[in-house]
Amino acid sequence: MASQGASPAARDARASGRVGSAWYALAVLLIIYGFNYADRYLIAGLAEPIRHDLGLDDAFIGLLMGPAFALLYSIAAVPIAWLADRYSRITILSVGCLVWSLFTFLSGLANDGWTLAAMRVGVGIGEAAFVAPAYSVLADRFAPERRGLAFAILGLGIYLGQMGGYVVGPAIAAHGDWRDAFFWVGGIGGAIGLIAWMTVTEPKRGVHADRTQAQPVERPALWTTFLTLWRRRVYRQMNIGLVLGTFSGTAFGMWAPSLLVRRFDVPLAEATGLFGTAFGLSAIVGMIGFGAVSDRLVRRDGRWPLRMAAIALTIATLSITGATLAPSLTVVTLLAIPSGLLGGGWAVGVMTPLQQVLDDRIRATGTALFTLVNMLFGMLTAPYVVGQLSDPLGGEAQGLQTALLIVIMAGFPGALLLWRAADELVRFKRTGE
Numbered sequence: 001m002a003s004q005g006a007s008p009a010a011r012d013a014r015a016s017g018r019v020g021s022a023w024y025a026l027a028v029l030l031i032i033y034g035f036n037y038a039d040r041y042l043i044a045g046l047a048e049p050i051r052h053d054l055g056l057d058d059a060f061i062g063l064l065m066g067p068a069f070a071l072l073y074s075i076a077a078v079p080i081a082w083l084a085d086r087y088s089r090i091t092i093l094s095v096g097c098l099v100w101s102l103f104t105f106l107s108g109l110a111n112d113g114w115t116l117a118a119m120r121v122g123v124g125i126g127e128a129a130f131v132a133p134a135y136s137v138l139a140d141r142f143a144p145e146r147r148g149l150a151f152a153i154l155g156l157g158i159y160l161g162q163m164g165g166y167v168v169g170p171a172i173a174a175h176g177d178w179r180d181a182f183f184w185v186g187g188i189g190g191a192i193g194l195i196a197w198m199t200v201t202e203p204k205r206g207v208h209a210d211r212t213q214a215q216p217v218e219r220p221a222l223w224t225t226f227l228t229l230w231r232r233r234v235y236r237q238m239n240i241g242l243v244l245g246t247f248s249g250t251a252f253g254m255w256a257p258s259l260l261v262r263r264f265d266v267p268l269a270e271a272t273g274l275f276g277t278a279f280g281l282s283a284i285v286g287m288i289g290f291g292a293v294s295d296r297l298v299r300r301d302g303r304w305p306l307r308m309a310a311i312a313l314t315i316a317t318l319s320i321t322g323a324t325l326a327p328s329l330t331v332v333t334l335l336a337i338p339s340g341l342l343g344g345g346w347a348v349g350v351m352t353p354l355q356q357v358l359d360d361r362i363r364a365t366g367t368a369l370f371t372l373v374n375m376l377f378g379m380l381t382a383p384y385v386v387g388q389l390s391d392p393l394g395g396e397a398q399g400l401q402t403a404l405l406i407v408i409m410a411g412f413p414g415a416l417l418l419w420r421a422a423d424e425l426v427r428f429k430r431t432g433e
Contacts (some may be wrong), residue, residue, distance in 0.1 A: 016092055022141035025203075026150055027198050029134050030157050032097050035189035036127050037161020038168070039104045040069055042181055043120070044254045045169040045272050048261050049178045053249035056113050058395055062387020065254045068117040073124030074372050081132035081368030082222055085361070088204035089133035090202045096129025097193030105186030108179035132368035139355055139363055140203040145295060148305065148352045152291020159283035159340070166257060166276025170269040225362050226369050234428045235357055238306070239373050242350050244414025245313045246378030249343055251407040252320040254383040255400060262331045262397035278335040283344030286312075288327060290345025294352060302353070302429065303422035309349030310419035316343035317411030324404050350418065353425055382407060 017354030043050070056064075084092050112117035134154065142150040150316050169181040230237045260271035290308065297304035319339040326332045351367075358366040389403035 003166055011296070020382050022138075022150075022203075025137060025141055025200050026153055028200050029093075029137070030154055030160075031192055032093070032122075032130065032189075032196060033134070033154060033157025034160035034164065035097070035101070035185065035192060036130055037158050038164030038185050039100055039123055039161075039189065041162050041165025041253075042104070042107075042169045042185060043069075043165075045165040045167075045257050045276070046173055046178045046181060046268075047255075047258045048268055048318070049173060050116070051258075051401075053178065054110075054113050054116065058387040059389040060113050060387070061258075061382040064113070064120055064388075065383030065386055065387070065397075066118055066315075066380050068120040069124040070375050071124070072121055073128045074375035074380060075154070076125050076128035078365070078372055079278070080129045080223065081136075081365045084133040084136060085363070086364050088135050088202045090200050091197060093130050093133045094193050094197035094200075096126045097196065098126070098190055099129070100126025101186045101189035101193060102126075103186075104182055104189060108182030108186070109268075112148075118197065129175060131371055132365070135351065135367050136356070136363050137203060140205055144356070145299065147355060148295040148298065148348065149288075149291045151351055152287050152294070152345065152348045155287045155291075155345070155351075156284050159280045159287065159344055162253065163276050163280035163284075166272040170257075170272045174269040222365065225365055229357070229369060232357065232428060234421055234424040235354075235370075237417050237424055238350050238354060238357075238363045239370055241310075241414045241417035241421060242347065242370075242374050243378040244410045245317075245346065246374055246406045247382045248317055248411030248414065249320070250379050251382040251386050251404060252324065255386050255404055256323070259324070259397070259400050259404065260329060260332060262400060266329060271329065274333045278333045279340040282337045282340030286341035286344030287348065290342075290348050293350055298352075302356075303426055305349040305352050306418050306422035306425060307349075309346040310422070312342040312346035312349070313411055313415040313418065316346065317408060317415070319343070321405065321408050324401060324408065356425070357428065407433045 043061075043064050047065075050056065050064075051058075051061055080096070100123045103119050103126060107116060107119040107123070110119055117322060135151070138150050138154060139147065164185065169178075169185070172181040172184060257268065257272045260266070260275060261268055264271065269383060290312065294305045294308060297308070316339055319335050319342065323332045323335040323339060326335060353371060354367065355363065386400070386403045386407055389406060390399040393399035393402045
C-alpha cells in the first residue's frame, strides 16, 4: 500500500536504483566537492617536493596553482552550465568528476613542469562541470529558507578537500613519493563519480522557485544573460566583493604550506599537518555555523547573510595577515583557528542571496557566469601573482612572505563591497533592477 501512495518520481527512482532524497544528493555532492578541492590543493600541499624534484621556481609553481588549472576551468564552466540548464545536471557533474580524477591520476606520471601543467589543465576542465550544476540541483532540492544550511554543508567540501591536499597528500608522500598522492586521490575520485551517476536522481526544475513564473519561457542567449545580470548593481557588487575576498584567501591558502616549510625549517608533513588540521576543522565548524545562523537571521532581515559575509571576511583577512607575519609555527596554528572559523563561511553569505537574484530558468548559467568572473580574477590570478612577485623580491622565505602580504590586502575592499551589496539586495528585491 505504501508504494501505491509514492509519487511517480519516487517509484521511478527506486526502479532505476537511484535515490531521490535531497539529503542523499547533498551527501554525495559533498563528497565529490571534497575530491574536487583535494585535487587542486595537492599542488599546494606538495609544492615543495614538486619544486625540488622537477627543478621549478616560484613563478612556475604559481602557474601550476593558478592559470594552468583555472584558465580553462573558468572558460569551460560557462558552456557546461549552459548545458546543465538544458540536460541532466547529475550526468554532467558525474562525467566531470571522472575526467578530473583521470587527469589527477595522470599528474602523478609527469616528469617535467610543462607535462604537469598540461595535466592540471585537464583537471580544471573536468572540475568546471561541478559547481554550477551542483548549486542548481540543490536549489531544486531545498526550499529557499533551507538553502543557506544546504549550501553551507556543500561548502564543507572545500575544507575537507583542503585538508586532503594539506594533510593527507603530504602524509602519503612521506611514506613514498609525491606522485603516490595523485594516484590515490585520482583513483578514489573516479569511483565516487561513478557512484553519483548511478545513484543520484535528477530533480525536477523550478520546484522551489523564488518567484512566480507563468508558462516556461525560452532561455536567453549566454551574452544576453551576462549583460542582464551585470547591469544589476547588486550582482556586480557581490561578484567583485567575492573576487577580492577570493584573491586574498586563495593566495594565502595555496602558498601557506610552502611559507611554513621555508620560514620554520620543519618537515612538510609536520607543517601542513598542524596548520591544515587546525584550519580545516575550524573552517568546517565555521561553515556549518555560518549557514545555520544565516538561515535564522535572513528571516528577520534579508541583508544579514551579506553583512555577516563582510564582517567574517574582514576578520579572516586580519587573521591570515597575522599568520603570514607570525614568529613561530605555534602562533600560525593558533591563528589558523579564527582564519578557518570566519574564512570558512563567508562565501556562503554571497552564494545564498545570489540565488535570489537569479531566475530559475538561468540559475546554473548565472551561477557559472558569477563563478567565471571569480575564477578569472580571484583564483586564477592570486597564486600566479604571488609567485611572480616572490622571485623578484628574493624568493625563499622573505620574498614569499612579502608577496603574500601585498596580495592578502585585497580582502578589505572586498568586505566593504559585500556590506554595500546587502542594502542593494533589498532594493533589488523591491524593484527587480
